[in-house]
Amino acid sequence: MDHKGFIFSLDVFLSLLIMILILGISADAMDIAGNRIDNFYSEQSHQRIADDACDILIKTSGSPDYWEEMRSASGTSPGLADTNNSSGTNKLSSKKLEALKNNPELMDKLIPDGFKCSVTIYPFDSSLPILSIVNQTNSFNTEIYVANRTIVYNYNSYVIYSKLSIEQSLEANKSHYKCPHSEINHYAHDLPDFNDKIPGWVCDVFKIGQDTLNSTDFYLMTDPPHILDQGALWMIDSPNNLSATSERFEACPMDVTRRVRDLGKDGVLILHIHTSADRNMPFKVYILGVPSGTPVSDVKINYLGLKSGYFVLKIWN
Known part of the structure; x- marks a missing residue:
């Protein structure tokens, strides 16, 4: 009887031991699963923050709409969408990009406390430089969450005050402006005849506000830079100060x-x-206005006009 009781007690003990081991393993497995679920939801939450912040930047113009023109960034929220854009594309404002670059702390309004970020534009055209808008330092051991969108943007806020084109289309080469030189027989600027290849002048007017004259540098450029027309000449004057020098x-x-x-x-x-x-032998002529002091190395034809690229926002904590 005692022998049987001993065997029974041993069986119970072994059963309890196995149950304890199973419960312990199950508890560890549940902890691991719980941690993985927590990590998953944490990652999803952080990724959602990156996605939402990215969409706010490229799809809204910020608050107020013209926040980039305000003297102080206090009370503003960043958005980079071009206020005048009606094309339906993610078109960004070069002035808003510059304002965010000068006030990177505005990103704190889009991401949680303790997070850092970077904002970079990678142009499709490899000849254009990468634009680093916000560049905070991150740790190599930190999990980084990335949002990537396709956008169009102006590389800079340069202004074209005048553009004249000599094109292959005959209709495109017609000028509706009557040049004042036409009133002076000796310096008459007769229109060219593209049918019979008779040389002539294509002229047009442009205006520059007085407030921008002293804050802007002006450059004359052609596209392509090396034009084939050996008879191509230029001059700039005004109706009250006509020039005879080309x-x-x-x-x-x-x-x-x-x-x-x-x-x-x-x-x-x-x-x-x-x-x-x-x-x-077509070519285009531009008079380009750039902020005073802009290095001439930054004045390039391929910088003009809308560019396409990837808008990449990275966040981490």
Whole structure:
């Protein structure tokens, strides 16, 4: 009887031991599963924060709409969408990008306390530089959450005050502006005849506000930089100060700041382009306004116009 009781007690003990082991393993498994679930939801939550912040930046213009023009960033919330955009694309404002670059602390309004971030634009065109808008330092051991969107943007806030084109289309080369030089027989700027390849002048007016004359540098540029038309010439003057001097184009940006500022006091300027009237040698001429002090190395034709790229927001804590 005692022997049987001993065997029974041993069986009970072994059963209890196995149950304890099973419960212990189950508890550990539940803890591991719980931690994984917590980590999963934490990762999903952080990724959602990155996605939401990215969408706010590229799809809204911020608050107020023209926050980038305010002297103080206090009381503003960043958004980079172009206020005047009606194309339905994610078009960003170069001025808002510059404002966020100068006030990176505004990102604190879009991400939780303790988080850091970076905002970078990677252009599709590899000849364009990568734009780093916000660049906070991250630890190599930190989990990074990334939101990536396709956008269009202006590389800079440069302004084209005038553009004249000599194109292959005959209709595109017609000018509706009557140049004042046409009133002076000796310096008459007759229109070119592209049918018979008779050289002539294509002229047009442009205006620059007095408040921007002293804060802007001006460059004359052609696209392509090396134009084939050997008879191509240019001059800039005004109706009250007509010039008789024409110059040849150069392959690099030509600084015309002093001339534009002097003539701009009259309010209206005229850009005159002489062409050989060969529509098989098309080219475009730009007068470009850039912020004073901009390095000439940053004045490039391929920087002009809308560019496409990836907008990448990274956050971590």
